[in-house]
Amino acid sequence: MxxxxxxxxxxxxxxxxxxxxxxxxxxxxxxxxxxxxxxxxxxxxxxxxxxxxxxxxxxxxxxxxxxxxxxxxxxxxxxxxxxxxxxxxxxxxxxxxxxxSIPNLAADEVPAGGEDDFVVLETVGTPATFDFEPRDHVELGRMLGAIDLERGAKVSGSRFYFLTGVGAELEFALINLANETAREFGFTQVIAPSMVKPRAMDGTGFLGQAADDVYRIEGQDMYLVGTSEVPMAAYHSDEILDGSSLPLRYAAFSPCFRKEAGSHGKDTKGIIRVHWFDKVEMFVYTTVEDSYAEHQRLLSIEKAFLDKLELAYQVIDTAAGDLGLSAQRKFDCEAWIPTQGKYRELTSTSNCTEFQTRRLDTRGRFTTADGGTELKAIATLNGTLCAVPRAIVAILETHQQADGSVKVPQALQKWLGREVLEPVTGG
RNA sequence: GGAGGCGUCGCCUAGUCCGGUCGAUGGCGCCCGCCUGCUAAGCGGGUUGAGGAUAAAACCUCUCGCGGGUUCAAAUCCCGCCGCCUCCGCCA
Structure with a gap:
């Protein structure tokens, strides 16, 4: 609001x-x-x-x-x-x-227009090139015994998957790396509920323009969250936070559920766009004045994480029409996906200023210059640290070798216990 | 799932049976002031939040878990819901 x-x-x-x-x-x-x-x-x-x-x-x-x-x-x-x-x-x-029903006011710097009117702020790394025909993550996942899409479809339907063997190990390694990164940057780790009451869903703005994408539990008046931004924004609802304790920085792990309504035909193969995935999300409460710098900080952490995965990516400043209801500004980090020949969103960070806290009634008590106290609206920000399936896609495709094996980025090696993922089946 | 108990302005607490001087008592904590070489103690005052009005105030309205109802009048009576605790059952 x-x-x-x-x-x-x-x-x-x-x-x-x-x-x-x-x-x-x-x-x-x-x-x-x-x-x-x-x-x-x-x-x-x-x-x-x-x-x-x-x-x-x-x-x-x-x-x-x-x-x-x-x-x-x-x-x-x-x-x-x-x-x-x-x-x-x-x-x-x-x-x-x-x-x-009025969305957050976009920052002055935000480009006007819709989805295609983003501005590229920065390009990092060089897109991988290959002296062989690169395989897509579906094929690599199958060869490595890492991603089982057929059984995912059999058991749960389209846009579902099993991560198996090194696929499952890769998820845990990514989560470990994300949590380690979170710790380095001073975040409190959280495991958040992925089912919430309407208040939380509505308070974060997801029952507005994004309502079609949200799963509701039949007969329960509860929702499955599409991101742990939802429980984390509601975490301090109806609370007055001590201003001197800010910023509060959380890194929350949770499964995420999305209907992907209206995306028929888009990314139908593989695990780029799925109904369920796990994610570690950064979520920060701070003052509105400090939120702009904090937003840059979240972006830099996302970049640091992608750097650890040794990926090539670009950072875009999302256009106003493509901002969520709550966001005042949004940066996306898009990693290069070799077999698609383009950059795809891997992480995203939004500054929601006081939009969500006004809806969820979270305020801060601050001491004023004259020694008194005052209550003020505070800001929330969120940013992806690691959305597992897309990270896996980028890693497999970027670091693949001619025989279908995949080099493990240095930072993940200690968690995976190996330097190369070897195929278990022939090409 | 069954039975019972509880929910008061930061924390604790009085009040709820018998509706109106409770439009919320007292203590602790905290803030301001006084006093005392300093500190502590003591004394006095203040201390939920929201909204309306105003140049700003004074002021007014709402707020006793939440929502309804009864009544001229509800913290207090009635109904529904939520949360917490205890016991029983079931269960990862």
């Missing part, structure tokens, strides 16, 4: 932000009207309620006719109060809904 004060005091800024994302600004007018209506309704209710309370106090001391008269008046008033209260609730809800 954006700051209601910005909407009231500078609606044109919100209109401009909507335009930048390619969205209508109707909702701005709707929200402004709702705000006015809401305040009127509050005034009406409060004046009636105030009178009711004043008169009510007189009743216990009143006697005889005076008391009867008072009761008649307060009884009528009670009905009015009830009515005014209901009207206020309606106005309040309309205001809330219109405000909730």
């Amino acid at each position: 954006i700051d209601p004060r910005i909407l009231r005091e500078d609606p044109d800024r919100v209109r401009a932000a909507q335009a930048k994302r390619g969205l209508s600004d109707d909702v701005v007018d709707r929200a402004l009207a709702a705000d006015t209506a809401r305040r009127e309704a509050i005034t009406t209710f409060e004046s009636r309620r105030g009178e009711q309370k004043r008169l009510g106090k007189l009743i216990p001391q009143a006697q005889g006719e005076e008391k009867t008269a008072l009761l008649t008046r307060t009884k009528a008033l009670a009905a009015q109060v009830k009515e005014a209260e209901a009207a206020q609730a309606v106005a309040e809800e309309e205001w809330r809904q219109s405000l909730l």
Whole structure:
């Protein structure tokens, strides 16, 4: 949720932000009207309620006719109060809904436009070249006995897989490396629940434009999370955090579930786009002022991780129209996938500023210059440390050799206990 | 899943049977001030959060786990839900 004060005091800024994302600004007018209506309704209710309370106090001391008269008046008033209260609730809800439907205001630096209007900030490493015909990760996975897509489909359906043998070992190695990296950078490790209540899902903005991608548990009013950003954002909901304890940096492991609705035909082969995968996600609570530097920090950690995997990648500044509901700015790290001849998203980091904490009611208590304290909205940020399947895809394809074996990046060797993954079947 | 108990403004706690001077008691902690060579003790005051109003205040409304209901009036009575604890059953 954006700051209601910005909407009231500078609606044109919100209109401009909507335009930048390619969205209508109707909702701005709707929200402004709702705000006015809401305040009127509050005034009406409060004046009636105030009178009711004043008169009510007189009743216990009143006697005889005076008391009867008072009761008649307060009884009528009670009905009015009830009515005014209901009207206020309606106005309040309309205001809330219109405000909730406004996405976070994109940063000035964010490129305008849609999915294809990103700006490449940086290219790191050189895409791998081969003196043989490189195999895709599906074939390599089969040769190594690492990825079993056929049985994944048999047991669970399309976009499911078993990681077996070195595939499973590779996941654990990646998780270990991610956790080691998290530790180096001062993150508290967390294992987060991947089923959440609607509050958490909605608070992180995933029941908005992304709702189609979310699995709901039948008959339970619970959801499977698509990322541990969801439980981690809700982790401190309804809390007032000690400002001096910030930043709070978490690295949360969880399985992630995505319907991938509307992606029919995209990445149908392999494990680039799957309904379930494991991920270690960085999640940070900090002040809004510090969030911009923290965002850069998360990006640098993601880059450091990709460097450890010895991958070639580019960093893009996502265009406004391709930002999530909550994000103010988003950087994606896209690794080179040899058999696709292009860069594909491996990690992503977003600064959600105060958008999520306003929805989930997380604030910070800070000491002011004069020694007092004040409550302020704080910022949340998230960033992928390692999304396992895509990391595996990039590693297998990048480090493959002519015979179908795969060189293990140095940083993973101690976790895998070997320098090369050897095929278990012929090519 | 069955039975019972509990949920009060940071923590503890009074109040709930018998609705209105509880529009929330006291203690601890914390903050400000006084006092005392310093410190401690002592004394006085302050200390939930949200919203409305205002130049800013004063002020007003809401907030006793959450949501309804009864009533002129609800922390208090009634209904539903959630969470925690204890016992039983079941189980990785």
